[in-house]
Amino acid sequence: MKICPSCGKEFHDMDNFCMLCGDKLKQKEDVFHKKIEKLEKKISAMPAAAPAKHSDVQALRNRWTRLNRRWETSHLHSRRP
Ligand SMILES: [Zn+2]
Numbered sequence: 001m002k003i004c005p006s007c008g009k010e011f012h013d014m015d016n017f018c019m020l021c022g023d024k025l026k027q028k029e030d031v032f033h034k035k036i037e038k039l040e041k042k043i044s045a046m047p048a049a050a051p052a053k054h055s056d057v058q059a060l061r062n063r064w065t066r067l068n069r070r071w072e073t074s075h076l077h078s079r080r081p
Pocket of ligand 1: 004005006007008009018019020021022023
């Protein structure tokens with residue numbers, strides 16, 4: 001399964017370009033991995049004692065959990081460290 005990094009639409013492995021925006025398609029797991037990595041970096045870069053940013057952190061964490069779960073359910077056979 002391939003995915004468009006711009007609009008998130010899913011395509012078959014045979015397809016190389018997104019039919020909607022013409023972007024180059026990437027392997028779904030690569031895209032999810034990058035998204036999770038980015039979110040992890042964002043979360044760890046946020047100062048723990050910044051009450052104004054607390055809701056942002058919470059939103060990021062929720063997003064990260066959702067992404068993680070989605071990624072894991074699509075990769076039931078792969079093991080993560
Ligand atoms: Zn697209």
